[in-house]
Amino acid sequence: MTPTIAIVAPGAMGSALARRLTESGARVLTSLEGRGPESRRRAGAAGMEAADDATIVTEADILLSIVPPSEALDLARRFAGAIARAGRGPVFVDANAVGVDTVTAADELVSTAGGRFVDGAIIGLPPRPGETGPVLYLSGPHAGAVAALSGLGLRLRTIDGPVGAASALKLSYAGITKGLTAVATAMILAAERAGAGDALRAELAASQPALLSRFAATLPDMVPKAYRWVAEMEAIRDFVGTGFPESAIYDGAAGLYRRIAADRQGAGAEIAALDRFLAGGGQN
Amino acid sequence: MTPTIAIVAPGAMGSALARRLTESGARVLTSLEGRGPESRRRAGAAGMEAADDATIVTEADILLSIVPPSEALDLARRFAGAIARAGRGPVFVDANAVGVDTVTAADELVSTAGGRFVDGAIIGLPPRPGETGPVLYLSGPHAGAVAALSGLGLRLRTIDGPVGAASALKLSYAGITKGLTAVATAMILAAERAGAGDALRAELAASQPALLSRFAATLPDMVPKAYRWVAEMEAIRDFVGTGFPESAIYDGAAGLYRRIAADRQGAGAEIAALDRFLAGGGQN
Structure with missing residues (x-):
């Protein structure tokens, strides 16, 4: 069965990757919490469904965190809380341009809450129609758990290394x-x-x-x-x-x-x- | 008449440029003051003549200062003194990788002694046989006074700017x-x-x-x-x-x-x- 993916937030990169996924038949959830009309428009155009955090952690198989670097740790904390409350959750991929210390701290939050964490890094520009798009690098022990994304139009490369190597x-x-x-x-x-x-x-x-x-x-x-x-x-x-x-x-x-x-x-x-x-x- | 050129010191760059000049028929003087046997060997191989400072300022038409950056100002001071004592001197070209403040201070020393000063900058590696060699950039009001070097195998480019522009x-x-x-x-x-x-x-x-x-x-x-x-x-x-x-x-x-x-x-x-x-x- 095609997995359900969550992408938070629907910025330029997040919504462009979401469009690839929805065009490949995936259901893509997002959160519009604290976002303006431009995010709402982009999310709709990419075929994303707005959902609350409880729905996301219950229904999504994989969550891609794609936010400004300064917001990455707060987002991990927020979803770690939601995962703890739900007693389940998606594999949490931190795909942000943050330092090794930040991604290690995010791993700690998500893992302590009972979730699985993957270090991710996007290299390249948001994909446009007809282009191959950026590469999503992955590292850490759960990197294999997001392999399904490669069947949904994303380019993945796994690095043989711990959380921190992709960052x-x-x-x-x-x-x-x-x-x-x-x-x-x-x-x-x-x-x-x-x-x-x-x-x-x-x-x-x-x-x-x-x-x-x-x-x-x-x-x-x-x-x-x-x-x-x-x-x-x-x-x-x-x-x-x-x-x-x-x-x-x-x-x-x-x-x-x-x-x-x-x-x-x-x-x-x-x-x-x-x-x-x-x-x-x-x-x- | 072919001009007499002085190049101080006979390092890797200085001696390679000297060889170009001597192969083009120029007489090239150098100073071996404080230099070791390797400089003596390089100077000889390039066809340079060792001379004391008084001879250099009396007989050379153009002097190229090519030394480590930390020695550039001391060399300008030394030849400013020799120029003042002789009452004449070659056009002094500071071709070193020094800052604008240093080359401005060197200009002040040489000009106060009655000499003419040109800001020079070498871009490229020491010339080898069969290669075109580096470019010697020149700036300042006396830049035209060293044009003779272009007839002697060196590549010159004059920048329309004051002393400091070449640096x-x-x-x-x-x-x-x-x-x-x-x-x-x-x-x-x-x-x-x-x-x-x-x-x-x-x-x-x-x-x-x-x-x-x-x-x-x-x-x-x-x-x-x-x-x-x-x-x-x-x-x-x-x-x-x-x-x-x-x-x-x-x-x-x-x-x-x-x-x-x-x-x-x-x-x-x-x-x-x-x-x-x-x-x-x-x-x-």
Whole structure:
């Protein structure tokens, strides 16, 4: 029988994965507790059914937690309570961009309540029609319990490791890709301040064309997401461990993304400098 | 008449550029003051003539300062003194990986002594036979005075900017390329500590193959140079300015490279972890 899946919350990623599942014939529950009309609309468009927590823990076989990093532990606590009250529950997959400490604490809450916990990590963008979609990495002793998702249109990869391994993968991967974007943003802004932006672009075009092409796509993509990346950079700093001096790289990246997010709400001078740099190819 | 060039000191870069110049028919002077037998050997092999400072400032038309960043200002001071005593001197090109403040201070010393100063920046590796070699960027009002070098086998590019613009280019370019290497090193080591190294490599191979190929070349190349990159990262931090939170990225990179340099002299555990990661393709 096709399993029932719960996805909380119906954000951009959650509802896009839900649509894959409902198109594959699965019943997908969600919670609209504390969510606005946009979530309600997305949930409906993806074919999700709104349900209360007691219904979710009673009827769902698998629950995917997909929320902003700062809400991940609260959601695990909330469903651990519901699982304890119901005396049963779905396999709880924490698929959030949180640190190893957070996912370990969430495991503790869910397991103590009698539930089964899986560490998950989504790498890639929300799936769109015709695209293969992101990969859901899984780790921990119960990772095999969610294998059914691969028959429902999701791409799964299981890591041979404990709870924490999937999160470590997500953090280290994001630390490379979003760390590179931070390094590029920091240096382009500094070069522009020093009047060396055109020379930097010319040298990159001559000797690092692949990087320059990458920046032309990744920097504009970063600007509207910078506010969300602050907490992710701080999670990566904690993942490195402040005993290692390189953790400061991610303190710096968090501060930069905070600055870009504020600039987007404010004067826009930094974003204009990035745009000028990327558009300036003809000015040399 | 073919100009006389001085290059101080005859390190790997200096002697490789000198060889280009002597092969093009130029007379190249150098100073062996305080240098060991290896410098003497390299200088001889490149066709350089050893000379004292008084001879250099009297006979050279152009002097290229190519020393470790920490020695750049002392060399400018030393030749400013020689120029003042001789009442003449070559155009002094500071081609070192130093910050804008340092190159501005060097300009002040040389100009006050009556000399002409050019900000220079070398991007690329020492030239080898058959290769085009690195580019020497130049900025400042006297940049045109060293144009003769382009007829002697060196690749020159003049930046339309003051003293400091060429250094800003060098720092921002190195901040991107060596910053990316730092980000990759930090995340590979953290993933290896968490047991997620194999998963990270597999995900990079699937979704970021160009970056993974790059790391296979740049990380092993970094290890023996890490000790030199510490001061360069600190210069980039100062170039960004500690008033900008992203300057912490380069504090973190400096700390990481210091740690790698110490590991190379010591236990070698970090370098072994990097090697394991890069060699591990067959273990998935």
